Amino acid sequence: MSTAILPSLVGLGFDVVRTPQWDTIVQQSISGKETRLARQTYPRWKWELSYNVLRSDIAYTEFQQLAGFFNQRGGMFDTFLYQDVDDHSVTAQAIGVGNGTQNNFQLIRAFGGFDEPILAPHIISNIYINGVAQTSGFTTTSWQDGNPAGPGVIIFTTAPSSSAVVTADFSYYFPVRMSNDSVAFSMFISKYYKAKKFSFISVKN
Numbered sequence: 001m002s003t004a005i006l007p008s009l010v011g012l013g014f015d016v017v018r019t020p021q022w023d024t025i026v027q028q029s030i031s032g033k034e035t036r037l038a039r040q041t042y043p044r045w046k047w048e049l050s051y052n053v054l055r056s057d058i059a060y061t062e063f064q065q066l067a068g069f070f071n072q073r074g075g076m077f078d079t080f081l082y083q084d085v086d087d088h089s090v091t092a093q094a095i096g097v098g099n100g101t102q103n104n105f106q107l108i109r110a111f112g113g114f115d116e117p118i119l120a121p122h123i124i125s126n127i128y129i130n131g132v133a134q135t136s137g138f139t140t141t142s143w144q145d146g147n148p149a150g151p152g153v154i155i156f157t158t159a160p161s162s163s164a165v166v167t168a169d170f171s172y173y174f175p176v177r178m179s180n181d182s183v184a185f186s187m188f189i190s191k192y193y194k195a196k197k198f199s200f201i202s203v204k205n
Contacts, residue, residue, distance in 0.1 A: 001144050003120075004080045005173070007069060009062045011053035011194075018084070019046045021201070042116045045174065046201045047082065054185065054193040063193045067185060075181035079203055081120055081143070081173035087111060088122075089171040098129070098160030105166050107140075107152040118172045119143055119151040119205055125169040129160050143175050143205075151175075151205050176200040 020043035027035045056063035073080055087109075096105040107118040120143040127134045137157045141147040149155060152172075160166055179199040187193050 001079045001175070002073070002081075003142075003144050004069070004072070006080055006082045006200075007065050009051065009054070009066060011051045011055070011062055013050040013052045015050050016085075017048040019048075020044075021046055042114075044202045044204070046179065046199065047084075047176070048197055048199045049195075051193075051195040051198060054195065056191045056193060063185065066195065066198070067183075070178065070183055073178055076178045079175050079177050080200075082176050082200065083122070083171075083173050088173070089169075091169045092128075092167050093169070094165060094167050095154065096166045098162060098164035098166060100162040101159050103156045103159045104149050105154045105156075106150070107154060107168065107170065107172070109172070117152060118170075120173040120175045121152050122171040122173055124154075125171075127154060128167045129164050131165075131167075143173075174202050175205075176202050 022043050023039040025037040025039060027037075029035075051062075051066065054063040054066060055061070069080075072078075090109045093107075093109055095108055096102070107121055108115045109118055121140055124140050127138055139155050141149055141151050141153045141155065143151045145151070147153070154166070154168070177200060179201050183195060183198055185193045185195050
């Protein structure tokens with residue numbers, strides 16, 4: 001699982017498409033009655049980016065950077081990290097309530113009232129217990145460190161007391177992989193390329 005970050009390139013267009021995807025089995029009887037089975041507890045997110053200009057000359061190498069990044073991932077094989085422009089940080093996010101014995105608390109973020117786990121934290125600005133900032137006594141697992149607790153988990157040395165509210169300020173990435181094993185780059189002027197569909201999808205641990 002790579003921690004490489006998708007490069008920020010000036011040629012990225014404004015038409016970014018973001019799609020939540022669920023996986024539901026629907027069985028319908030002859031009468032029309034349905035039985036539905038949800039196979040996921042939270043969605044996977046898919047992004048489609050459009051790069052309108054990717055320069056390829058001595059001074060500017062956006063085309064080489066993006067193509068090289070894609071090839072370094074081996075298409076769909078390897079993961080990378082993506083920071084969504086509108087969904088990358090939270091403040092005073094409630095992540096759990098202590099019971100006196102629980103040490104581990106999964107980072108989450110509420111997006112439109114729906115809670116999802118954060119698997120690739122970036123910067124943990126503050127951790128609070130009952131509103132009091134904690135300067136020590138905890139660690140945070142990352143996307144790649146292989147901790148048995150899983151990624152994106154706050155681990156306290158001493159478990160928060162019963163009914164203690166744990167909140168956090170932090171920023172985060174989405175761990176993702178390419179949606180396809182190929183990507184089309186179109187040259188529209190000498191040394192100027194575009195990629196109208198650069199797509200990737202979130203992955204889970």
